[in-house]
Amino acid sequence: MMPRLLGAGCAAVVAGLLALVPVPGLATAPDLAALAATPRWQSLMHVNPGATLRGIGSSYVDDADFFLSDQGKRSAVAELRASVAALRAPGSAARCRFPARYRFLAEALGWQEAAPLAHCEDYLQWREQMPTGQLVLVFPAAYLNSPSSMFGHTLLRLDAKPNPDSVWLSKAINFGAQAGAADNSFFYIWRGLAGGYPGQFSVTAYAEKIRDYAFVENRDMWEYALNLDADEMDWVVRHLWELRGINFDYYFFDENCSYRLLELVKVGRPTAPLSQELRFAELPVNTVRALDDAGLVADRRYRPSKAREVAARAARLDPAARALAVALRDDPSVAATPAFENRPSEQRRRIAELAYRALRLEHREGARNPDVAADSLALLRIVQRNAAPPSAPVSAPPAPESGHDTQMASMGAGRQDGRDFLSLGYRLTYHDLFDPLPGFLPGAAIEGLNINLRFDEVDGASLETLDLINIRSLAPRDAFTQPISWFVHTGLEQAPVADSERALGGFIQGGPGASWRVGDLLPYVFGVARLESVSGVDPAMALGAGAEAGIVYQANVVQWGVHARWLKFTPHFSRLRTGAVVNVPVSRDNALRGECGRETWDSDAVNSCSVSFRHFFD
Amino acid sequence: MKKLIIGAAILGSSMSAGAVAPGGPGCGWGNLLFEGSSGLPAHLLATIVNGTSGNATFGMTSGTNGCDTSGTLTYSGQSLLAMNGVLEEVAQDMAVGHGEALTALTVAMEIEPADRAHFNTTMHDHFGQIFPREDVSAAEVMQRINTVMAGDARLSRYVS
Numbered sequence: 164m165m166p167r168l169l170g171a172g173c174a175a176v177v178a179g180l181l182a183l184v185p186v187p188g189l190a191t192a193p194d195l196a197a198l199a200a201t202p203r204w205q206s207l208m209h210v211n212p213g214a215t216l217r218g219i220g221s222s223y224v225d226d227a228d229f230f231l232s233d234q235g236k237r238s239a240v241a242e243l244r245a246s247v248a249a250l251r252a253p254g255s256a257a258r259c260r261f262p263a264r265y266r267f268l269a270e271a272l273g274w275q276e277a278a279p280l281a282h283c284e285d286y287l288q289w290r291e292q293m294p295t296g297q298l299v300l301v302f303p304a305a306y307l308n309s310p311s312s313m314f315g316h317t318l319l320r321l322d323a324k325p326n327p328d329s330v331w332l333s334k335a336i337n338f339g340a341q342a343g344a345a346d347n348s349f350f351y352i353w354r355g356l357a358g359g360y361p362g363q364f365s366v367t368a369y370a371e372k373i374r375d376y377a378f379v380e381n382r383d384m385w386e387y388a389l390n391l392d393a394d395e396m397d398w399v400v401r402h403l404w405e406l407r408g409i410n411f412d413y414y415f416f417d418e419n420c421s422y423r424l425l426e427l428v429k430v431g432r433p434t435a436p437l438s439q440e441l442r443f444a445e446l447p448v449n450t451v452r453a454l455d456d457a458g459l460v461a462d463r464r465y466r467p468s469k470a471r472e473v474a475a476r477a478a479r480l481d482p483a484a485r486a487l488a489v490a491l492r493d494d495p496s497v498a499a500t501p502a503f504e505n506r507p508s509e510q511r512r513r514i515a516e517l518a519y520r521a522l523r524l525e526h527r528e529g530a531r532n533p534d535v536a537a538d539s540l541a542l543l544r545i546v547q548r549n550a551a552p553p554s555a556p557v558s559a560p561p562a563p564e565s566g567h568d569t570q571m572a573s574m575g576a577g578r579q580d581g582r583d584f585l586s587l588g589y590r591l592t593y594h595d596l597f598d599p600l601p602g603f604l605p606g607a608a609i610e611g612l613n614i615n616l617r618f619d620e621v622d623g624a625s626l627e628t629l630d631l632i633n634i635r636s637l638a639p640r641d642a643f644t645q646p647i648s649w650f651v652h653t654g655l656e657q658a659p660v661a662d663s664e665r666a667l668g669g670f671i672q673g674g675p676g677a678s679w680r681v682g683d684l685l686p687y688v689f690g691v692a693r694l695e696s697v698s699g700v701d702p703a704m705a706l707g708a709g710a711e712a713g714i715v716y717q718a719n720v721v722q723w724g725v726h727a728r729w730l731k732f733t734p735h736f737s738r739l740r741t742g743a744v745v746n747v748p749v750s751r752d753n754a755l756r757g758e759c760g761r762e763t764w765d766s767d768a769v770n771s772c773s774v775s776f777r778h779f780f781d
Numbered sequence: 782m783k784k785l786i787i788g789a790a791i792l793g794s795s796m797s798a799g800a801v802a803p804g805g806p807g808c809g810w811g812n813l814l815f816e817g818s819s820g821l822p823a824h825l826l827a828t829i830v831n832g833t834s835g836n837a838t839f840g841m842t843s844g845t846n847g848c849d850t851s852g853t854l855t856y857s858g859q860s861l862l863a864m865n866g867v868l869e870e871v872a873q874d875m876a877v878g879h880g881e882a883l884t885a886l887t888v889a890m891e892i893e894p895a896d897r898a899h900f901n902t903t904m905h906d907h908f909g910q911i912f913p914r915e916d917v918s919a920a921e922v923m924q925r926i927n928t929v930m931a932g933d934a935r936l937s938r939y940v941s
Contacts, residue, residue, distance in 0.1 A: 331885030
């Protein structure tokens with residue numbers, strides 16, 4: 164594969180092809196230390212440049228099979244020296260394991276052979292099957308009713324060429340933790356957080372990923388074509404082979420799939436500014452932004468999920484046609500009624516297709532059901548015999564990377580029962596129901612580590628709230644889907660106690676619910692169970708149950724909401740909390756928020772109002 | 782050989798286990814139309830570590846889906862149809878007359894771009910013949926597609 168040596172006199176002319184030509188100084192007296200410090204070798208070794216806190220200067224790879232030198236993990240020079248020794252000889256077996264390293268050394272040291280990897284049958288056969296026309300970053304967005312999937316996932320795709328005829332035939336490159344079947348759920352989570360799992364790269368058919376994400380999990384997919392050229396792609400694919408079966412410890416927060424994929428892209432273009440800065444809590448959306456900022460993103464495509472298809476197609480029909488689609492879904496023989504037959508062919512097609520898609524959506528999980536299968540085919544036959552021009556594609560919502568940044572700091576002032584206070588807040592991650600909506604899934608909220616401090620003249624500084632986790636999912640119900648909304652919320656907050664006083668207490672609360680969509684309004688109801696423990700209050704634990712109802716309005720220019728929650732506790736007291744929030748974005752990463760709340764219990768009440776400025780950043 | 786390699790490139794790994802069909806046990810050719818998709822990952826867990834259980838596959842060809850490749854059917858098209866869920870997508874696209882799954886099938890079967898629209902129309906027109914029952918299998922559908930193609934002047938040359 165290596166081009167033959169060009170005449171020495173051509174070196175100046177082909178300066179752009181420097182990589183193909185031996186550098187005389189290096190060829191005679193190679194400065195291996197300088198060579199090992201080059202960005203390409205550092206990338207091939209996965210040396211931590213200081214982007215994460217563990218093992219700065221060492222390789223991220225946690226697998227002896229990756230290193231030819233005992234010191235390889237800690238010393239890129241030692242590994243380079245060992246690689247030179249192992250890869251220099253023609254026919255060396257090590258070349259077949261490290262084709263990217265071979266290319267690097269051959270170019271740097273002027274090794275010349277006509278077919279240096281001809282003996283590497285496995286590699287060449289694998290390589291033949293790898294499409295190398297285009298590299299694409301794929302981001303499956305959050306799925307409905309699962310706000311935690313905002314932390315989601317990224318993968319890479321290899322296409323045969325730019326704008327491939329069919330991406331179903333492309334390859335997916337995935338990095339994920341390898342969990343044993345015997346692992347139980349607790350260890351799965353713990354080891355995921357603490358780094359106990361080996362992570363590995365895998366290569367599968369992209370069609371499977373479309374099925375997993377867009378069809379089964381109902382996640383919209385965003386596909387970002389990268390502008391790596393053929394030569395850069397060659398580096399990536401060669402190096403991918405070097406990572407076959409190689410373990411990296413998987414850390415949920417920083418050394419996760421998104422980070423590993425950035426490293427792989429960097430092997431193709433080592434000079435791209437991708438992982439210089441410290442990256443804590445690498446989120447998929449930030450991976451997209453990093454690639455975009457580095458000038459690597461050439462194109463963006465949107466692939467709607469099956470659920471999104473159904474919603475969009477339903478929205479295009481009039482209410483009577485929608486009702487007909489529901490009836491048809493439940494009983495395909497409705498197609499023989501005049502209500503259906505009297506409509507024009509195109510409408511019959513649209514209604515039947517919606518009915519079919521809704522039926523498949525409803526039964527996408529679980530074992531095959533013969534009755535559903537029979538109805539499905541009956542509906543497809545109706546689709547087939549009613550002609551219509553092609554449907555318009557589902558229009559794309561704002562892209563995830565157009566959304567606000569992931570961390571947030573706030574500053575505000577307010578008044579509670581006649582006393583003024585100042586407030587300071589910080590939230591590690593990520594989005595609540597009243598934050599600016601573009602780029603986020605409507606009705607989905609997830610907050611992790613959200614701290615609010617108050618300062619007033621009487622009490623000084625005090626902790627107002629500390630949310631460890633606050634997840635809310637308002638998944639609207641309609642004729643086609645009836646999801647269950649839910650929320651879970653745990654942390655510390657000032658809870659009301661006797662004599663109009665408040666005291667810090669820990670709590671966990673949550674419950675199932677239902678919500679609906681009326682234009683941009685989302686009315687909802689929840690059942691609520693709450694366990695709390697407030698300092699200085701007897702008994703130490705109080706268990707409450709009750710209900711919450713509210714309305715959330717989410718639009719691009721303003722978000723607002725009102726809510727009321729009533730709870731009855733076992734030691735015979737009850738509590739009613741009502742409130743209103745309004746949020747006005749002033750730019751992508753800045754917003755003004757006003758909030759008022761009233762909390763009543765027994766015969767006491769606390770009233771407060773505040774305004775704050777919220778700034779998002781990374 | 783070329784055809785075989787292209788076909789191999791679209792082999793998947795998570796074929797429905799246990800289906801016995803032409804092609805051998807463990808191969809997805811026995812998948813029925815409207816096969817359910819079982820084994821959804823536990824969402825939160827899968828989200829946290831993006832986990833996969835079992836061995837990481839690496840896009841290798843031999844034996845990835847356990848399909849015996851010696852059949853007379855078009856290898857590449859067959860492999861695509863044998864993947865979980867693809868048969869259903871192909872059925873939908875044929876009923877509609879176009880779509881990504883149908884395009885993938887034409888590319889996998891090496892149907893030239895100039896003939897793809899004609900292929901789509903022909904498949905749409907013969908939908909009832911290709912999907913005669915709701916419990917038709919992937920192998921049967923492939924056979925029926927080949928039969929329809931063999932009877933078509935422009936498409937017969939793609940059927941060996």
